[in-house]
Amino acid sequence: MEVKKILVVGAGQMGSGIAQVAAQTGYDVTLNDINMELVEKGLNVIKKNLDRAVSKGKMTEDDKNKVLERIKLADNLEPAKEADLVIEAVVENLSVKEQVFRKLDELAPSHTILATNTSSLPITKIASFTKRPEKVIGMHFMNPVPVMKLVEIINALQTDPEVTKTVKEVAEKMGKVPIECKDVPGFVSNRVLMVMINEAIWELYEGVAPAENIDNIMKLGMNHPMGPLALADLIGLDTVLAILNVLYEGYGDPKYRPCPLLKAYVDAGWLGRKTGKGFYEYK
Ligand code: CAA
Secondary structure (H helix, E strand, O other): OOOOEEEEEOOOHHHHHHHHHHHHOOOEEEEEOOOHHHHHHHHHHHHHHHHHHHHOOOOOHHHHHHHHHOEEEEOOOHHHHHOOEEEEOOOOOHHHHHHHHHHHHHHOOOOOEEEEOOOOOOHHHHHHOOOOHHHEEEEEEOOOOOOOOEEEEEEOOOOOHHHHHHHHHHHHHOOOEEEEEEOOOOOOHHHHHHHHHHHHHHHHHOOOOOHHHHHHHHHHHHOOOOOHHHHHHHHOHHHHHHHHHHHHHHHOOHHHOOOHHHHHHHHHOOOEHHHOEOOOEOO
16 A cells, blocks of 8 residues: 555654654655644754754755645644544553544544554554554654654554555655564563663662763663663653553563652653753753
């Protein structure tokens, strides 16, 4: 199946990045959120990224305008009626996703694939909210979306292999590398990553070393582009905690129990870059 029109649901950090990359690679995109203020906020992030590319000479002003022309905005899900592929990137809350998927299933034509960018919620369960579970799949982009090469493709138990093939083609056209895995808690990426981040937070909690030292040891010693605590701040500490809880509940294994320091930071509203404070401070 050829995908031409994509609806991105959720204009936050991930949704705006997905919409940008899709528009840059020639797709007609609609960026949606629950109100126009949030949609405009997402669009401004895209504009900023494109302006930076223009100022670095990586894109012409004309190309930037063409990309922006390919992005339509919506504060409702009606554009699902026209979409070949919907990529959902709303808040990581199963009951919110249930509402969104039920509505999308109602509106979208029967050929439309419904993908979710969830970082850890069960795709098989999300698929079960629809009458087209074989057309539901995980398309897990990495943050920052315009930079990171990977799209983790997660097949629900019900996913049709033709759907997997189509979304892999879309990811490739978007300049990404799709890699498949099964639908288990945390998938491949976050089952590994979150354990590392949590362990770094335990080290900070126990006073093994200050945050800078923990991060620099991992950067200089393992060649990681950023340390685990800085990465947690980039992802958002609320998201890190939510994923660890999914792993902890999903496997029932204490190795995934979130560090109390992480819970305290989330309670304090210190969620990382997005709130200006996490393990580091951001201006
Ligand atoms: N949006 C768009 N572009 C961005 C960006 C953003 N938010 N942040 C950085 N960039 C671009 C810069 O413009 C720059 O582009 P050019 O090469 O064209 O000049 C390039 O990325 C490099 O940026 P910087 O020079 O500013 O900084 P850097 O070299 O330190 O790279 C980084 C920044 C790309 C974030 C790098 O540190 C990195 O790769 N970090 C690890 C990120 C990571 O692990 N992401 C996965 C998180 S897990 C996840 O997303 C899944 C989940 O479910 C939680």
